[in-house]
Amino acid sequence: MPTKKRITPAERRHQDYLRRKTLRVASVYETRLERDRRSELRRVLRLARDYSDPVAIIPLIQGQIDETPYLGKWWVGLITDAGLPIAKATARDLRAMKAAGEEDIWLASLRNYATARAGSEIAVVSGTWKDSLVRLVRGILEESPGLGVEKVTKRLFERYTGNLEKWQCRRIAQTEAMIGMGQAAADAAATLSIPFVKEWCISGLGNTRPSHEAMDGVTVDQDEPFVLPGGTMMFPHDTSLNVAAGEIINCACCCIRRPKTGTASTASTPAPEPQLQDPSQPETPATPEDAQREARIQAIMAEMDQSLPEETRRAIAENDLELEKALGIKKGAPMSVEKADEQNANPKFIEQFLPDPKGTYIDRKTGEKFILNPLYKPQNKRYHVNCATCTPAYHLRERGFNVTAKGKVKGSGSLNDKASRNWYGMWKNADGTAAFPNTISKWMSDHNYISMTSKRYAEYFEEACKEDGTYAIGISWKGGGGHATILKREKGKLYYIEPQRYQKEKGARQSIDRICDKASIDPRWNDGVLRLDDKLFDVSWADLFYKK
DSSP, X not given: OOEEXXXXXXXXXXXXXXXXXXXXXXXXXXXXXXXXXXXXXXXXXXXXXXXXXXXXXXXXXXXXXXXXXXXXXXXHHHHHHHHHHHHHHHXXXXXXXXXXXXXXXXXXXXXXXXXXXXXXXXXXXXXXXXXXXXXXXXXXXXXXXXXXXXXXXXXXXXXXIIIIHHHHHHHHHHHHHHHHHHHHHHHHHHTTTOOEEEEEEOOOSSOOOHHHHTTTTEEEETTSOEEETTXXXXXXXXXXXXXXXXXXXXXXXXXXXXXXXXXXXXXXXXXXXXXGSOTTSOSSOSSHHHHHHHHHHHHHHHHSOTTSOHHHHHHHHHHXXXXXXXXXXXXXXXXXXXXXXXXXXXXXOOOSEEEXXXXXXXXXXXXXXXXXXXXXXXXXXXXXXXXXXXXXXXXXXXXXXXXEEOOOOTXXXXXXXXXXXXXXXXXEOTTSSBOOOEEHHHHHHHTTOSSOOHHHHHHHHHHHTOSSXXXXXXXXXXXXXXXXXXXXXXXXXXXXXXXXXXXXXXXXXXXXXXXXXXXXXXXXXXXXXXXXXXXXXXXXXXXXXEEO
């Protein structure tokens, strides 16, 4: 009969470490799937050259795309590479010693499982991909009815290889890697002849579905299933009992297996080898330096929004310590919006024009007259086009780092130049994986919109920024060009904050209407929103900033 037990912080950290290890494998196979799909899409689109009517691209996609040459091998590689280390860890946790020659048994079992799963899932996964490509083609034809085949295929490839490709391949790779993780642990436990109980453990990252959150700590016997609203499962990610797909896709839960009393030589808590322990999270500091570091981590965590999951806050605190080393400065107290903004993130910005009723420069929209600012020099332009650097500078200032944005010189190859083409590339999720924005194009697809309006942008921002926090946005403007900047929700109210150029008369907190009214009706594939205050900063981008 199910019972509920407390999962210790050490056990959660151990499971989190194994999960992150699995997701690192998934990241490798995500890239491989992207590569294979691009190659297959190119092959099929080359066939479209023989047609004069772009509508013919739709049946071409439906009939010619074939993923069987690479997906079967991909599936077996992913599940075995992700699963075998977990099988070893499960055996070690249950009997407190290394695997004793069972690796070949586990590997064969995983290969058989992966081969069978690939055989049943390839058609489904490929069908979903084809459907998404067909929707893109239809959207392009609706937007621009007169486009020829060549332009439609070019636009299709550009749109697919944007965020949609990354999102689809990541979901598949992460879901299948976690399935492999669950299956490997079950296979290993079954070969040991050690009676055990199973305990459901959620990830704690803050995105757990309610049905799984209710399962946290639920303990059942080794042959007893877990009962969820969508069906029954022998362990998280189990596919053997035909549970609803909604209980598996994007799930990050794990299963703790505890030896029954008297059946193993160790206590019920896992005893991993040193390489499986998470060295950044010692339960009991071993040295004065460890104790000092842990005290700083706890102090930084106390400064954060306490509604964030503890695991996320800890990951950010550890990231802050890494940032101190990378930047060569010490983090201070978190800064207010005013101290982080009000030109403090981009202090080398100098206005090119100043208002003057006798000026010879006229704003065609407002009729206002200006004169050239005598302090403005041509080299100051780099601080007018560095918005993708000002945005992270602002948030790191919020976190307590006294940094300012460097300028952008187009074509220089600097990080600041690179950031202008990848405004979210310096951010990671709490588990260390690359972070991607909630794109406008996907929101449009979900709502069956072909174009955006000011009202729709307002709706999108309200949905994408629904929780209090700091958000980066990438946006395209009407008439061309684009911008990266900050939205912030405080006490339920959403504001626009402009760290690149502060205008005192408008204040630090502005209405989002300014963004909505200027934004393009046809956003780029990577335009969107990314929450920052629950993210890690990739320290390899530290040279974006000046440090004080």
